[in-house]
Amino acid sequence: MDISPSVNRRQFVAGAGVIVAATAGAATLAACGSNDSSSATTTSAAASTTAAPGVLAPVAQIPVGGGIIVDGVVLTQPSAGKISGFTATCTHEGCKLSGVTDGKIDCPCHGSKFNLDGTVAHGPAATPLPAVAVKVSDGNVVRG
Template sequence: MTSEPLHPVPAPARRTVVAAVGAAGLAVALTACGSDDDASSSSGSSGSSGSSDARAGATTTGDGSAAGGGTVLAKTADIPEGGGKIFKDQGVVVTQPAAGTFKAFSAKCTHQGCAVSGIADGVIVCPCHKSEFSVADGSVKKGPATRALPAEQITVSGDSITLG
């Protein structure tokens, strides 16, 4: 039996390896920094008007949830007029743009998904790129975000604000 000489497979050129690693790294970086502005979501232009719904008689249970469902977030007195409060664990921002009117929005910035961190001068602020959103309707007041914060459903019953 004749054996043919073995020829080693040539190793890829250094330039090819560097280009491949660079392209893979670029793909990872673009994915990590990519904006989700193209994803669909609600406009954030509506929220609870402060009127109660079918859960008007909801009572609070010992675990922070309401007997009619949802999670009790706060008392109405906890939400400053013209401002709001961020509930990190629930991922929601509750605002009171005018006396007795309460709104709720996602606490996730629509630019790159950072959690908003503060509310001042009638705007909800994202710390990552300084996007600002209206406390009244979640609309963009300052970019780079291009989409409003999505509205969240809350119920105001007596002096309690319930998520859901």
């Protein structure tokens, strides 16, 4: 007489999902409760500004002659202290811009490039990036 429970594939997979979810949840809670700041790493401007509401990025994180993309905004610093903001959506077909390299804002979809002042450097985009109002407050760039 076989007294072992019978588990079909669907029940097994569902049970495994619950175990994985519970393990991930416990790991997340353990990380939240940690006071050890040495284990935290910042990988982007967006991650480093979550503690200060309204702050897009510290000015120090925006390279002179370059820029960064954070929270759907391209922040550029063409010259020291001159900060500009633009939408991070390409005006050609609405793709999300991927970054700023060699003084140009890049669109990965069709190769459009924009200058640090939002104007088109290379098409197929024909329209400049719309400006986003930003200002510097206490060394941080905020919407403004």
